[in-house]
Amino acid sequence: MNRPAPDLASFEDMARTVLTTLPPAFRAAAQDVALLVVDWPPDHLLQEMQIDDPLDLTGLYNGIPLTEKSQFDQPLGPDAIWIFREPILAEWRDRGDIELTDLIMHVVVHEYAHHFGWSDEDIASIDRWWE
Template sequence: MRGVTDEPRHTTPPRIDDIAALAEQVRAALPEPFRTHARAVAIHVEDFATEDVLTEMGIDNAFELTGLYDGIPLTERSVMDQPDRPDAIWLFRRPILDEWVERGEVTLAEMVTNVLIHEFAHHFGWSDDDIAAIDQWWE
């Protein structure tokens, strides 16, 4: 993606702030009109998803969840909706770092870009099947 740069080689694991900075670069590099809509979404970075989130999603291993969109997709909104909080994307640092190391051939910036774009796609109303049809990241 245009404008997203990778960080120098790390001698220690990238911190939450490092992942957040990469995510902000990704958001800033989105083409219009996506960038405008993406600005309304909060981006949070934590080490792992909470136990409540993992339980709700039926996930036993916290390392299996790299990101999560929490909100109402744009395609499902109504003028009658009164949101109780802003839409948010959660990036989970430790699972992202694990997958980055496992893959070996991708940069951290590419890894964060993939996870964040996947979650923004949910914000724009795309299903997992829609995303998989154009982005076969797992291959």
């Protein structure tokens, strides 16, 4: 199946739209996390994580989860969520059975779950993928 892929700007818009679906209590706090949407995972991240194939990484949370943060932590930068367009598009094409917006939502929610320290039950209340 040959489906056209959105450009990077459109893909980023889809990822940012996911934030509007978060429960209000989380939506405001999510604004404190940088959302970075790029085509491919940077080489330094792949090396740090010992990942050989960049298609194996669709998203990444980089920071200290809220459930582990302390007032004594000295942040080196803002918490960030990376979303990788090309690996997500490859999975979407390979699967052929899911809408791209649903797959993007799944990856974005999963990465925010790392930030908020959400359980699987918490994730399932937002992202039906987990049911």
